[in-house]
Amino acid sequence: MSNVKPTVIALIEQIAKDDKKTLPPLTDDLVLLESGLDSLAIAILVARLEESLGIDPFTDSDDISYPVTLGDFIQFYERAACSHEVDSGRAR
Amino acid sequence: MKSILAALADAPAAAPRVLWGAPASVAVDDLAQRTSLGGRRRELAGRSVLVATRDQLPAAVALLELDGLARRIVVCPPDIAAEHMPAVVAKAGVDAIVSDRDATEPGEWGLSVRVTSHLALSPADVVDVDLCETEWVLLTSGTTGAPKLIVHTLASLTAPIAVGPSLGSDVVWATFYDIRRYGGLQIFLRGMLGRRSIVLAGIDESPGDYLARLGARGVTHISGTPSHWRRALMSPSARAISPRYVRLSGEIADQALLATLRSFYPGASVGHAYASTEAGVGFEVNDGLEGFPAGLVGAPGAVEIKIEDRSLRIRSPRTARCYLGEDVALRDEEGFVDTGDIVERRGDRYYFLGRRTGVINVGGQKVYPEEVEAVIARHPAVRMACVRSRRSPITGSLVVADVVVDGEPTPAHKSDILRICHEQLAPHKVPATIRFVSALDVGAAGKLVRQHA
Numbered sequence: 001m002s003n004v005k006p007t008v009i010a011l012i013e014q015i016a017k018d019d020k021k022t023l024p025p026l027t028d029d030l031v032l033l034e035s036g037l038d039s040l041a042i043a044i045l046v047a048r049l050e051e052s053l054g055i056d057p058f059t060d061s062d063d064i065s066y067p068v069t070l071g072d073f074i075q076f077y078e079r080a081a082c083s084h085e086v087d088s089g090r091a092r
Numbered sequence: 093m094k095s096i097l098a099a100l101a102d103a104p105a106a107a108p109r110v111l112w113g114a115p116a117s118v119a120v121d122d123l124a125q126r127t128s129l130g131g132r133r134r135e136l137a138g139r140s141v142l143v144a145t146r147d148q149l150p151a152a153v154a155l156l157e158l159d160g161l162a163r164r165i166v167v168c169p170p171d172i173a174a175e176h177m178p179a180v181v182a183k184a185g186v187d188a189i190v191s192d193r194d195a196t197e198p199g200e201w202g203l204s205v206r207v208t209s210h211l212a213l214s215p216a217d218v219v220d221v222d223l224c225e226t227e228w229v230l231l232t233s234g235t236t237g238a239p240k241l242i243v244h245t246l247a248s249l250t251a252p253i254a255v256g257p258s259l260g261s262d263v264v265w266a267t268f269y270d271i272r273r274y275g276g277l278q279i280f281l282r283g284m285l286g287r288r289s290i291v292l293a294g295i296d297e298s299p300g301d302y303l304a305r306l307g308a309r310g311v312t313h314i315s316g317t318p319s320h321w322r323r324a325l326m327s328p329s330a331r332a333i334s335p336r337y338v339r340l341s342g343e344i345a346d347q348a349l350l351a352t353l354r355s356f357y358p359g360a361s362v363g364h365a366y367a368s369t370e371a372g373v374g375f376e377v378n379d380g381l382e383g384f385p386a387g388l389v390g391a392p393g394a395v396e397i398k399i400e401d402r403s404l405r406i407r408s409p410r411t412a413r414c415y416l417g418e419d420v421a422l423r424d425e426e427g428f429v430d431t432g433d434i435v436e437r438r439g440d441r442y443y444f445l446g447r448r449t450g451v452i453n454v455g456g457q458k459v460y461p462e463e464v465e466a467v468i469a470r471h472p473a474v475r476m477a478c479v480r481s482r483r484s485p486i487t488g489s490l491v492v493a494d495v496v497v498d499g500e501p502t503p504a505h506k507s508d509i510l511r512i513c514h515e516q517l518a519p520h521k522v523p524a525t526i527r528f529v530s531a532l533d534v535g536a537a538g539k540l541v542r543q544h545a
Contacts, residue, residue: 018514018522031328033299039323039455043486044524051525058485064352066325 004053004078008070011048015041028071035070055080093247095160095223096284097123105287112309113149114294114301116211120156120284126213128153129190134219135205137161140185142203144168145192148271148292150209152280154190155271159246161219162188164227166241169272171518172231176238177201183241183417184229229416230274232369237463241416242369250281251372251394251409260336266291266306268316268324274369275342275456279315288313300329307332315339318349319455319487325356334359341365341373342456343488344444347382354380370422371429372410383435383443396428403448404431446481450542454520455487461542464491464523467516471509473497478532479523480542493523494532501528 009026012035016023021036032042050056057080058064067073094102101124109120118128127133128150141162145151151167158165166184168177180186181201188205228249231239265283269276271292283290291309293302303324306314314335316324321340324330338353338360345364353362366374366384374395377384389397395408405428412429414422423429432449435442452459461479468477476496484490497505506526513522 018510019519031300033323033327039319039326039486040520042326043455043484043490046486047482047484047490047492047524056485059483064348064485066322066352068326068328068330 004081005074007052008045008049008074008077011045011052012037015044015048026070028069028074030070031068032070032073049077053077053081055084093225093245095226096156096246096281098160099285100124100287103287109284109287110289111149111152112289112291112305113147113152113211114292114297114305116149118149118153118211118213122213123153123156123216125216127157127216128209128211128213129157129207130210131214131217132207133157133161134217136188136190136207137219138163138224139188139205140164140166142166142168142181142184142186142189143191143272144189145209146170147192147295149294150190150192150211152271152290152292153211154209155280156284158190159226159228160223162226163224164229166229167231167272167277169231170270172239173237173518179238179417180231180241227413228277230277230369230412232274233458233460237460240418242422243413243416244372245413246281248372248410248412249278250285260312262310263313264289264291264309264311265313265315266309266311267314268293268302268320269342269456275315275317275367278367278373299323300327303327303329304332307334311335313337313339315341317342317456317488318345319343321349321353322486325352330356333357336360338362339365341367343453344446345382350380350382366404368431368433370412371406371431372408372412374404374406374408374410374431381441383441386437386440386442389442398428399435399437399442400430402434402436404433404435404442405429406431450480452479452481452489452491454484454489454491457518457520459491459521461491464493464513464517464521467513468493468495468509468523470512470516471497471505473499473505474509476532478542482524484524487520490524491521492525492527494527494529496529496532 023036046058057076067076111118111120139162141158143151143154143165166186178201189203190207190209192209225245228244230242230244232242233239265279265288267276267279271277271280280290291306291311311333312335318340335357338357341364350362363376363378365376375388389399398405407428412422432447434445434448436445450461464479465477468474474495474497478494479491481489482492509526
């Protein structure tokens with residue numbers, strides 16, 4: 001799904017702005033917890049992504065491997081978004 | 093009960109015990125002869141002493157030195173708002189302070205006895221006064237945001253409980269908690285009395301740096317909240333540690349996290365404990381499953397557990413004694429502490445559902461909805477707000493708000509409300525999401541209807 005990455009990036013930038021934090025460049029290999037976002041910020045990001053994308057892969061998946069880098073995190077959501085589409089397609 | 097230093101002097105450890113901070117460290121056995129308090133132990137004897145340091149290590153050392161010496165130790169957590177301190181000082185009758193800042197700095201509430209802690213220890217002064225049983229006062233957040241003061245003793249903080257399945261030898265402890273909160277303090281004290289070294293996080297030390305240091309020091313036993321552990325698993329340094337015992341407490345430990353930790357650290361026993369500042373450590377669950385066995389309820393023993401009105405109640409030598417400066421009983425007439433945690437029995441196990449009072453537990457830190465609602469209501473367009481909990485896979489819960497505004501809600505309303513919240517509340521109390529609704533339920537008593545567990 002193509003809108004995952006820009007949505008994630010925009011939400012991260014908004015959360016950093018609210019916290020008055022300056023972020024390093026948001027590259028795929030950036031380690032989330034070293035980006036200046038703490039676990040509270042990541043929790044808020046996950047909640048807002050559920051609002052805008054309608055998915056929460058942490059809660060929906062049985063097998064959690066916690067994403068370490070921003071690239072992992074986006075992939076985690078992209079995969080969940082794909083299977084979500086497949087599931088809802090089947091439901092129709 | 094003997095003071096900690098007296099207990100340590102009676103039974104020296106085979107190997108030196110060290111409190112590892114970042115970057116400093118202190119050899120615990122040195123405190124028999126030497127002091128961090130600049131030769132001023134005698135001045136602090138019999139007083140109500142506030143320990144308010146920026147760094148954990150000077151607080152840890154001061155706590156060891158003050159037990160049995162001070163009449164009362166008031167343990168100040170790192171993030172307490174300065175506006176609440178005058179009330180804490182008054183309620184606890186504080187008449188001396190130990191800090192790691194320069195004593196000439198302002199903001200120390202006009203206390204005449206001010207001692208600056210130095211981790212480069214100096215020879216200890218001889219104290220010839222009668223040593224006393226010290227009251228330990230811990231702070232937790234209250235409904236209005238002002239802290240509640242909770243009285244423990246060394247005995248209640250350390251009453252026997254087998255921590256972990258089997259400790260073995262060469263144990264080194266670490267805790268993701270700050271030792272100035274109950275969860276961290278009881279690990280710190282048990283570690284000290286058990287003659288173990290402990291690795292403490294430094295000020296602003298990142299989770300990755302702390303984990304790397306735990307790995308380098310060969311830490312074997314680590315405690316933290318489920319949120320602390322999820323954060324650890326998101327760090328590239330999660331592989332730097334190879335714990336033998338992983339302990340969770342302070343929040344509901346869910347099955348997914350327990351399973352993830354077991355597969356991530358195959359060499360570790362993963363256990364979770366029920367504990368709160370008021371109720372103390374209730375019990376430990378080491379069978380790898382969430383919730384707790386129904387057999388614990390009503391079982392005879394030092395710790396008694398009952399469920400009444402759906403909430404978990406605990407009577408044990410580990411419960412706190414009372415609140416300070418408040419006319420509220422901490423225990424009921426039979427000595428049980430009502431934890432306010434709602435449980436439900438399914439089969440032969442009880443599972444935690446949440447808090448009765450609506451308190452939201454964000455990564456182990458309590459949030460009272462009323463406090464956040466009062467701040468949201470400062471926006472002129474807000475008619476009503478209802479703050480509630482939302483599940484989070486990262487911090488257990490998050491704060492979210494349903495808000496009624498005059499007229500049509502706009503994006504500016506949302507950003508203005510969030511700005512007010514960011515200005516006036518600690519970050520974990522700021523709503524993660526705000527939803528505009530046309531009305532909120534008000535019950536017959538004129539109170540907001542809250543959806544609790």
